[in-house]
Amino acid sequence: MTTRTMELMVGVFVAAAIAALVFLGLQVANTSDSTRGETYTLVAKFDNIGGLKVRSPVKVGGVVVGRVSRISLEGEYYEPMVEMQISTRYNAFPETSTASILTSGLLGEQYVGLEPGFIDDFVEMLAEGDEIPNTNSAIVLENLIGQFLFSQGDE
């Protein structure tokens, strides 16, 4: 084992350690099947996004069609706005579609559920950058209990 080879191996060792550290630091392989190819952007405004996060899935009937790419507060009234990257394979959502924030399972992660709406002669398809007008916000358990108690009080 010459000094040169030994130094080379130590170099490889340290490089591998740095690569591991970078991987841990970034924690990502920021690729995913439905956002890997071509995507287009849709936005939706909600009253409350609950526990939705960037990179949460967007699903149609349980099938992942895209990812949440940005969450921000928009406009004068600080409405939460969610930007979604949808795969161009699914590029024919009518503007009557509904976006809801749903929870997978009882304890699971929150995701955006897209429900395609009806189509007639006057309905156009959503394109790059369009807003989904119909939205249902996340259900906040405390509000639900509050409403329930309030309605109980009326009787």
Place this chain on the structure above:
Amino acid sequence: MIAMLQRLGHATLENIRGVGAASIMLFQALVGKPQPLKMFPLLVRQLYVVGVQSMLIILISGLFIGMVLGLQGYTILVDFGAEQALGPMVALSLLRELGPVVTALLFAGRAGSALTAEIGLMRATEQLSSLEMMAVDPLRRVVAPRFWAGVITMPLLAFMFSAVGIYGGFMVGVQWLGVDDGAFWSVMQSNVEWQQDIINGFIKSLVFAVVVTWIALYKGYTAAPTSPGISAATTQTVVYSSLAVLGLDFVLTAIMFG
């Protein structure tokens, strides 16, 4: 009765003397005028022996431990419909506990025992005495590079272990069992914190590195210069460092995450 008490006292004093001797050894090896030019080639050689040669076992064990975590975690979490929590479960258990601890245990078995045997044999074949005859301090020339090599390499090995383990959990969880890819990483990212998890894991493995290397070097340096002596010293290195690592791990966890 009195003889028993005396034996107890003798054993206690012996242990304390051992700790003191080990501290003096480490102090003499590390403190003094630094000689970077003389030290560096020795350090590189030890980095190779201690680090590079331990890399394969660390990577393979990390991969399999991550895969097992993925499999076991999935079977339990899927019952609650919470299999997205697989990512943080695998990542946190590796970064906080398994990475530093299993790396230290494997390191004690793979590199620590080798250090003890090597230095013990140097003692037995009077190589250390010859060094002293040549006015070369064996503590500075033999012990110090090995100590630094151990301290430098173990945290690096622990990082590799965690990274490979997380990848193993990803392979089993996402590619085999079908946990959602994006949820796996995004839930992991939202739960793993740089300061809380990665830095604390690094501190843990640094502490383990000092303890394991120190025990290995001391046991080798003070091994009885006979075949059974070296064999006993090697065994003691593995046993003591494993116990010390597991005990210290509890203390550190209680301080960091308690």
